[in-house]
Amino acid sequence: MTVESTAARKPRRSSGTKRAAGAASAAKAPAAKAAATAQNAEPQLVQLLTPEGERVSAADNPDAAEFLSFVEDITTEDLRGLYRDMVLTRRFDGEATALQRQGELGLWASLLGQEAAQIGSGRALRDDDYVFPTYREHGVAWCRGVDPTNLLGMFRGVNHGGWDPNTNNFHLYTIVIGSQTLHATGYAMGVAKDGADSAVIAYFGDGASSQGDVAEAFTFSAVYNSPVVFFCQNNQWAISEPTERQMRVPLYQRAQGFGFPGVRVDGNDVLACLAVTRWALERARRGEGPTLVEAFTYRMGAHTTSDDPTKYRRDEETQAWEAKDPILRLKTYLLASGGADEAFFESLEAESEALGKRVREVVRAMPDPDTMAIFENVYADGHALVDEERAQFAAYLASFEEGH
Amino acid sequence: MAVEKMSIAKALNESLRKALETDPKVLIMGEDVGKLGGVFRITDGLQKDFGEERVIDTPLAESGIVGTAIGLALRGYRPVVEIQFDGFVFPAYDQIVTQLAKMHARALGKVKMPVVVRIPYAGGIGAVEHHSESPEALFAHVPGLKVVSPSNASDAYWMLQQAILSDDPVIFFEPKRRYWDKGEVDTDAIPGELHKARVAREGSDLTLAAYGPMVKVCLEAAAAAAEEGKSVEVVDLRSMSPIDFDGLQASVEKTRRLVVVHEAPVFLGTGAEIAARITERCFYHLEAPVLRVGGFHAPYPPARLEDEYLPGLDRVLDAVDRSLAY
Numbered sequence: 001m002t003v004e005s006t007a008a009r010k011p012r013r014s015s016g017t018k019r020a021a022g023a024a025s026a027a028k029a030p031a032a033k034a035a036a037t038a039q040n041a042e043p044q045l046v047q048l049l050t051p052e053g054e055r056v057s058a059a060d061n062p063d064a065a066e067f068l069s070f071v072e073d074i075t076t077e078d079l080r081g082l083y084r085d086m087v088l089t090r091r092f093d094g095e096a097t098a099l100q101r102q103g104e105l106g107l108w109a110s111l112l113g114q115e116a117a118q119i120g121s122g123r124a125l126r127d128d129d130y131v132f133p134t135y136r137e138h139g140v141a142w143c144r145g146v147d148p149t150n151l152l153g154m155f156r157g158v159n160h161g162g163w164d165p166n167t168n169n170f171h172l173y174t175i176v177i178g179s180q181t182l183h184a185t186g187y188a189m190g191v192a193k194d195g196a197d198s199a200v201i202a203y204f205g206d207g208a209s210s211q212g213d214v215a216e217a218f219t220f221s222a223v224y225n226s227p228v229v230f231f232c233q234n235n236q237w238a239i240s241e242p243t244e245r246q247m248r249v250p251l252y253q254r255a256q257g258f259g260f261p262g263v264r265v266d267g268n269d270v271l272a273c274l275a276v277t278r279w280a281l282e283r284a285r286r287g288e289g290p291t292l293v294e295a296f297t298y299r300m301g302a303h304t305t306s307d308d309p310t311k312y313r314r315d316e317e318t319q320a321w322e323a324k325d326p327i328l329r330l331k332t333y334l335l336a337s338g339g340a341d342e343a344f345f346e347s348l349e350a351e352s353e354a355l356g357k358r359v360r361e362v363v364r365a366m367p368d369p370d371t372m373a374i375f376e377n378v379y380a381d382g383h384a385l386v387d388e389e390r391a392q393f394a395a396y397l398a399s400f401e402e403g404h
Numbered sequence: 405m406a407v408e409k410m411s412i413a414k415a416l417n418e419s420l421r422k423a424l425e426t427d428p429k430v431l432i433m434g435e436d437v438g439k440l441g442g443v444f445r446i447t448d449g450l451q452k453d454f455g456e457e458r459v460i461d462t463p464l465a466e467s468g469i470v471g472t473a474i475g476l477a478l479r480g481y482r483p484v485v486e487i488q489f490d491g492f493v494f495p496a497y498d499q500i501v502t503q504l505a506k507m508h509a510r511a512l513g514k515v516k517m518p519v520v521v522r523i524p525y526a527g528g529i530g531a532v533e534h535h536s537e538s539p540e541a542l543f544a545h546v547p548g549l550k551v552v553s554p555s556n557a558s559d560a561y562w563m564l565q566q567a568i569l570s571d572d573p574v575i576f577f578e579p580k581r582r583y584w585d586k587g588e589v590d591t592d593a594i595p596g597e598l599h600k601a602r603v604a605r606e607g608s609d610l611t612l613a614a615y616g617p618m619v620k621v622c623l624e625a626a627a628a629a630a631e632e633g634k635s636v637e638v639v640d641l642r643s644m645s646p647i648d649f650d651g652l653q654a655s656v657e658k659t660r661r662l663v664v665v666h667e668a669p670v671f672l673g674t675g676a677e678i679a680a681r682i683t684e685r686c687f688y689h690l691e692a693p694v695l696r697v698g699g700f701h702a703p704y705p706p707a708r709l710e711d712e713y714l715p716g717l718d719r720v721l722d723a724v725d726r727s728l729a730y
Contacts, residue, residue, distance in 0.1 A: 132475075160506070164514035171478070172510050176502045182468055183503070186475020193457060194479070213499075216468030223463060377513035378547050380571035384599065384646035386547075 044250075045296055046276055047266040051324045053332025055271075070275040070282075076339040082123060082270050083330050083340070084348055086115040089139040090327060091352040092148045095359045096138075096155070100305045104363050105155045109136045113268070113300030116326030117233045119143060120273025121201065121295070124281055128169065128198040130191075132184035135173040136233075137203050144170040148355075149362040158369050178204055178211030181230060185217045188226035188284075199284035201229045201277075207238025209254070210246045218258040218290070227284035229277065230255075230292045233267060235299035240312035255292035267297025268326040298324070371397065406592035412554070413583040415561040416446045416522075418591070420484065423568045424454050427482060430568060432459040433469055434486030434522075443488055444524055444583055466496035473519050474503055482518045484568055490525040490577075491534025497542075504573045505548030516571040520564070525553075526617045526667045527714055528581035530707040537704050538668035543575045544645040544677075551645040552598060553577040553616035557587035559602075559642060562595035570598070579617035599643040601651035607637030610661040610727055613652060613678060615641040618665045618715060625720040636724060644674050652678070653685050660691040661730075663723045665715055670698040692730035697723045 046067055048056050058065035093111050100108040111118060114136070122143025125131065133140055141151055146168050153162040154173065161172035174180040184202030191198055208214055209232060221228050234251055236243055247254075255262030261283075265276040273295055280291035298321035302309050309318075334340040375390040410418070423430045432447055432454075438461035441448030451459035462469050466487060473483035487493045493500075500521065507517045527536035544551045550572050554560040560578070567574035596602070604619060605626050612622040619640045626636035639655050641647060656662045662682055664675035679694035697715045705713045 159510075159512065161510040162512055165478070165511060166514065172507075174503075176498065179471065179499065179503050182471025182499065183475040183478065185468075186472030186477075187479045188475070189472060190476045190479025190481055193481070212495075213467055213471060216463070216465040216471065219463045219465060220468050220472050377509045377511075379550070380508055380513070380516050383550070383572075384648070384650075386646075 045264055045266040045269075046272050047269050048272040048275060049269045049329055049333060051268070051329050053329045053336060055333065067272065067275040067279060070278040071271055074271070074274070076334075076337075079271075079330065079334060080340050080344060082119055082274070083327070083334060084351075085119040085123065085139070085142060086270060086327050086330070087348055088352060088355055089115050089119065089142050091356055092142070092359060093138055095356045096152060097301070097305065099152075099360065099363055100155070105152060105305075106157050107155050107304050107306060109155075109304045110299075110301040111136050111138050113298045113321065113326070114233055114235055114295075115139055116270035117231075117267035117273050117295035117297050120270040121231050121277040121293070124274050124277035125201065126198065126281075128196070129281065130169045130171070130184075130187055130198065130200045132171045132180040132187070132200065132202045133173055134177065134180065134203050134205060134208070135175050136205075137173070140203065141168075141170055144168040146170050149359055149366075152359070152363055153366065156363060156366055158366055177208035178213040178217075180204070181208070181214050181217035182220070184228050184230075185221045185224075185226055188221065188228035188290075189224050191227055192224070192287075197285045199227045199229060199281045201231055201281070203231050203233065205238065206232065206234040206236065206243050206246055206251060207241065208232075209251055210238075218255070218260075218292075221290040222258045222260055225287065225289040227287070228290045229280040229284055230290060231277065232292065232294045233297055234294050235267075235297050237299055237303065237309070237313065239303040239307055240309075242313075250294070252292055252294035255290075260290045260292065262292035262294065264294045264296055267295030268321075268324045268329070270326055270330060407588055407590045409586055409588050410557055411584050411586050412557050412560045412579070413444060413446055415557040415587075415589050416564055416578065417448055417450070418589070419561045419564040420447060420450060421453070422591075423484070423565060424450065424458055427568075429480060429482045430458075431476065431481050431483045432486070433462050433473060433483055434460075435462055435464055435469075435488050437461060437486050442486060444580065446522070446524075446578070446583075447486065466492055466494075467499050470496040470499040470504060470519070470521065474499065474507065474517065477517050477519050478507075478515060482520075482568060484520040484522060487521060487523045489531075489535045490523055490537040490539055493521075493523055493539065496521075500543070500549070500573075500575070501546050505546050508572070509548060517573045518568070518571050519573045520567045520570075520576050521573070522564075522576045522578060524580040524583075525577045526579055526581065527704060527710050528617065530710070532707070533704065536707075536710065538577075538666065538699065540575075540577055540644050540666075541668055541673045541677075544674060548573065549645060550574045550599070550643070551577070552643045553579060554642065555579065555582065555604075555614075555616055555619035555640050557585070558589045558593075559640075561589045561591065562593070563598055563642065566595065566598040577616060582617055582620065585620070599646050599648060601642060601648035602640045603637065603651075603655065604640045605636070605638040607635040607659060609635045609659055610663065610724055611637045611639055611652070611655045611659045612663050612665060612720065612724070613639045613641055613655075614665040615644060615674075616666075618667060621715060621717060621720060622665055625717050625724065628717060628721060629724055634724065634728065647674075647678065647681075649681055649685065652682060656682055656686045657689045660689050661727045662686075662690070662694045663697060663720070663727055664694065665697045665720055665723075666699075667714055668699055669701050670696045671701045673698060692727045695723045695727050
């Protein structure tokens with residue numbers, strides 16, 4: 001596997017016909033226009049399951065062959081499992097959005113449309129791998145076995161994270177974009193020092209790719225040959241800013257300048273995301289250093305419940321991506337191939353309902369933290385000022401009790 | 405031999421060596437810390453003895469240095485990172501403030517952040533801009549960080565060991581113009597608490613409070629004042645977060661006057677916090693308002709002006725006189 005061969009991967013169009021690579025035709029255009037055209041061009045994607053729900057074979061696309069070998073072991077039962085993960089994640093996400101609208105959550109960052117990127121990459125991980133998420137990786141958290149209701153505490157305002165990262169090797173959500181790519185790199189440096197063969201994966205978005213920290217993470221991981229996979233979900237929008245405001249060349253190509261491979265995968269194709277992430281993780285485990293995976297996907301909803309995407313993007317764009325829905329295409333395949341019957345989908349619907357109900361109940365029952373929690377865990381070894389202020393505030397609160 | 409006379413630079417070097425020997429999880433990271441031994445040679449010889457896996461030359465990227473140190477700490481390591489100069493810490497400020505300081509609290513205490521950020525700081529060496537600043541208040545203001553600065557070789561040796569042993573992130577400011585000052589270090593001693601102030605000279609008429617590079621200036625001022633019959637006590641605060649207000653209060657209750665001295669700009673600086681707290685604690689003991697001597701609300705000046713900018717003997721003695729005149 002080389003950078004060049006990855007970059008030369010041909011697009012798999014929905015019609016099934018082959019087409020000249022966008023970058024090749026752009027090469028004839030004037031320089032400035034060429035850069036913009038390259039970014040806007042039909043992406044060159046690793047795709048193993050088309051939007052129409054058809055499996056891509058090695059014969060269809062020789063480039064896909066290398067990645068197909070990474071999902072050869074995937075059984076029909078595994079595919080149903082991936083489908084279940086995506087459906088339940090979407091249901092959880094939808095429930096959280098509704099809870100925000102009902103005033104139960106202060107904010108929610110929806111993953112709608114990105115289920116395949118998260119489940120595909122998340123299911124590629126081993127238990128001893130370590131995940132550094134941003135704040136939208138609800139599907140990855142699901143794969144790690146984090147109870148989804150744990151993710152809601154920070155959005156309800158009862159904590160700033162709240163779970164023990166070492167329980168599921170799933171670090172706390174990071175809101176400052178790109179910061180966690182450095183934490184992942186440092187952690188991976190530690191993994192290498194320990195002589196372990198586990199890998200680390202850092203999630204970030206297309207907007208974060210503009211941050212210096214991401215560039216520094218690429219530099220550090222390359223020079224120390226760290227076992228880290230940078231998994232960028234390019235969902236096309238950084239709040240209201242399109243990718244044209246973040247970059248002039250396709251993101252995955254950036255890796256080449258740092259000296260490691262980058263690959264663009266169809267982020268709405270759970271099988272391709274699984275295969276490509278497994279490939280990247282194996283490189284890391286073998287001591288071959290970092291990889292950049294760009295999952296080309298789309299954020300179907302708002303950036304968070306605070307913004308209004310109708311103000312900055314066109315309906316036609318969103319509708320075009322609806323046709324590439326990650327869940328629908330796997331359902332089509334499962335039905336057409338006889339991999340699942342109606343009973344499976346009905347049973348899953350019931351499971352979704354139960355999950356939604358549990359999420360609602362848990363969120364509404366989530367207690368506010370104790371007031372004195374303000375002073376907890378500011379320091380591990382204690383701090384005289386915190387002790388003093390805690391005592392003063394406790395006395396102040398107690399003075400109301402005495403008044404009664 | 406346990407007691408040895410050495411420079412602050414040597415004491416820091418010995419301290420790092422001891423930490424590397426004691427705990428295999430301790431790592432040294434920074435720009436030029438390996439073969440060169442750091443621009444001030446604080447890490448001299450450590451890479452030769454402990455290898456490139458323990459003493460790590462990093463890319464020239466401060467956010468990357470601190471950000472990866474956070475990841476290493478999450479993996480169970482105890483990184484001691486060097487920021488080459490005070491003014492270069494700001495590219496890493498985001499990682500220090502938004503990540504390093506808060507990780508323990510965000511994880512409800514489930515993870516620890518034993519990271520030490522060493523910063524050669526403050527002026528007096530005739531450097532170009534960004535090489536002479538005193539940004540300690542910017543760090544002391546951030547909950548979750550601890551901020552300390554030694555003023556002598558013994559403290560340099562022991563405080564660095566204690567900072568490395570701490571499970572909290574410690575910003576360790578090294579007074580670079582004192583690197584070559586020598587003092588006795590007892591490597592077998594039982595050190596005092598990291599955040600406890602130290603009475604560096606006893607006196608009865610007035611307290612001078614300082615830390616890091618200004619402790620020496622204050623000791624000289626106290627000696628000069630003594631020739632005029634004034635008994636000045638000097639308190640070396642040693643820690644800016646937390647500040648040992650109990651220790652300082654005891655001194656002020658005895659002397660009834662306080663002058664705080666630091667190189668950093670006076671406005672909203674460490675001295676402002678000390679003045680407010682000591683006024684609150686010692687209101688009925690004070691014979692004069694707490695006075696401050698420090699830098700101006702101006703960028704650190706070019707080297708040819710730094711002797712005017714830095715608080716020297718005369719400015720400290722002037723403040724002593726003003727306080728005693730009340």
